[in-house]
Amino acid sequence: MTVGHTSHAVAEYMRRTPKSKSFSEKAKEIMPGGVTANIKSFDPYPIIMEKGKGAYLYDIDGNEYIDYLLSYGALMLGHGHPKIVQAIQNQIEEDGTFLFGTPHRLEIEMGEKIRQLYPSMEMIRYTNSGTEATLLAIRMAHAYTGKRKIAKFEGHYHGGYDQVLLSVNPPVSAAGPADEPRSVAESKGMDPYYEDHTVVLPFNNLEATADILTRKKDDIAAIIMEPIQGGFIPAEQSFMDGLRKITQELDILLIFDEVKTGFRLGLGGAQSVYNIKPDLTTLGKVIGGGxxxxIVGGKKDILQASAPTSSSDVFDSSQSKKSGAKDVLFHSGTYNGHPTILAAGLATIKILEDDIDHVFSMTDQLKMGIQKLFANRGIAMQTVGLGSIFNVVITEKDQIRHYRDLQQADFALRKELDFHLLNDGIYTKPMNRYSMATVHGEKEVSRTLESYEKALLKLV
Ligand SMILES: Cc1ncc(COP(=O)(O)O)c(C=O)c1O
Structure with a gap:
């Protein structure tokens, strides 16, 4: 299939968004590339939004969009949900402050809710981001097992630091054999030490994974994984069952990074869908209500390593000569367990308890509609995903099971499609997955399908 009209779609994009263009140019003088998270950048320049309401975003040129990016999945209630605004206001008014700097009631309230929904998370600690959560979970795994390496799967993302920013999106030519991938650094400035100390595994290939783990079991403290790769490529049930079994046999901890899937695959995350009890879990995104x-949680005896003792305070100079600090796993953070954020998170869960099924049914409706439109035009594609997240993969392949399968998709056609959709008011960052929210209703879904129909007519 040939891709025509790319320049036409992008030219139309530029015609509709002149203020975004000049804003981006100004932003480049202040921030490298004009962005403060590289993921927010795309060619020719990103759209600058200035208002959000419910399912909609509005850019500085006055264009309206139905939002399916939803801040990379974080906003499962859409933009500015009035009950979240109310919860934040109430917390600040009732407590009289934004931050106590001490333990407080919401830490326990959220903790109890998390334990109820994620029974594997017997104890928890709060962090300020998904990145910090995976960082802490990995330190806990090293402390608990005494082993120095970790393993991760090719194509899985766990944050931007040296230990895990490996083989997330490697060029296949540099990535080694499919059944024993090489560890490929994804950034300048990374310490090559981690290319040796982070073992990369092939997702959904139990035999090859088991073989690598068996050979390296004495070094590997934990496997960290996205149960659903990139939020949309599901692990097969037999793979999950086998992985849980072999990690237990080899004394390797299993960390489910549910930063994307937590609350989005079900209130209890991927672990409730697969019926698997990981040793540690990390959560983020949805649970912050925007x-x-x-959050890191898991088995009590693993978490307990971070419980302070009377002689373990790193910041108390009177204790510097004592050995206690070294017996405790250090974890700290000025904003950990922020009351305002926990109030927003608790209110989010409450709404999802009533409305999550609506999100799933709208997601299914949109997926089926898109599939039908592609089928009508004779283009092979799949909507890949579970729960409230999916991706549109244009491919002749029967099934997308892992990173290497995904590399064979028609990215050029997908990008072209995305620009046509942007020009018609359907927002996701080009090439990104779709995340759905409680505020997506029949109206938004049918409007989106109309846009797809128009875009496909222009494409082929
Ligand atoms: C699975 C997963 N883990 C960790 C992270 C990092 O989270 P954050 O961006 O909050 O640091 C992300 C972010 O996209 C993620 O999807």
């Missing part, structure tokens, strides 16, 4: 948060 504010920065992370």
């Amino acid at each position: 504010f920065p948060v992370g």
Whole structure:
């Protein structure tokens, strides 16, 4: 299939968004690339939004969009939900402050809610982001097992630091054999030490994974994984069952990074869908109600390593000569367990308890509608995903099971489609997955399908 009209779609994009263009140019003088998270950048320049309401975003040129990016999945209630606004206002008014700097009631309230929904998370600690959560979970795994390496799967993302920013999106030519991938650094400035100390595994390939783990079991403290790769490529049930079994046999901890899937696959995350009990879990995104948060939880005896003792305070100079600090796993953070954010998170869960099924049914409706439109035009594609997240993968392949399968998709056609959709008011960052929210209703879904129909007519 040939891709025509790319320049036409992008030219139309530029015609509709002149203020975004000049804003981006100004932003480039202040921030490298004009962005403060590289993921927010795309060619020719990103759209600058200035208002959000419910399912909609409005850019500085006055264009309206139905939002399916939803801040990379964080906003499962859409933009500015009035009950979240109310919860935040109440917390600040009732407590009289934004931050106590001490333990407080909402830490326990949220903790109890998390334990109820995620029974594997017997104890928890709060962090300020998903990145910090995976960082802490990995330190806990090293402390508990005494082993120095970790393993992760090719194509899985766990944050931007050296230990895990490996083989997330490697060029296949540099990525080694499919059944024993090489560890490929994804950034300049990374310490090559981690290319040796983070073992990369092939997702959904139990035999090859088991073989690598068996050979390296004495070094590997934990496997960290996205149960659903990139939020949309599901692990097969037999793979999950096998992985849980072999990690137990080899004394390797299993960390489910549910920063994307937590609350989005079900209130109890991927672990409730697969019926698997990981040793540690990390959460983020949805649980912050749109504010920065992370949670690490898991088995009590693993978490307990971070319980302070009377002689373990790193910041108390009177204790510097004592050995206690070294016996405790250090974890700290000025904003950990931020009351305002926990109030927003608790209110989010409450709404999802009533409305999550609506999100799933709208997601299914949109997926089926898109599939039908592609089928009508004779283009092979799949909507890949579970729960409230999916991706549109244009491919002749029967099934997308892992990173290497995904690399064979028609990215050029997908990008072209995305620009046509943007020009018609359907927002996701080009090439990104779709995340749905409680505020997506029949109206938004049918409007989106109309846009797809128009875009497909222009494409082929
Ligand atoms: C699975 C997963 N883990 C960790 C992270 C990092 O979270 P944050 O961006 O909050 O640091 C992300 C972010 O996209 C993620 O999807």
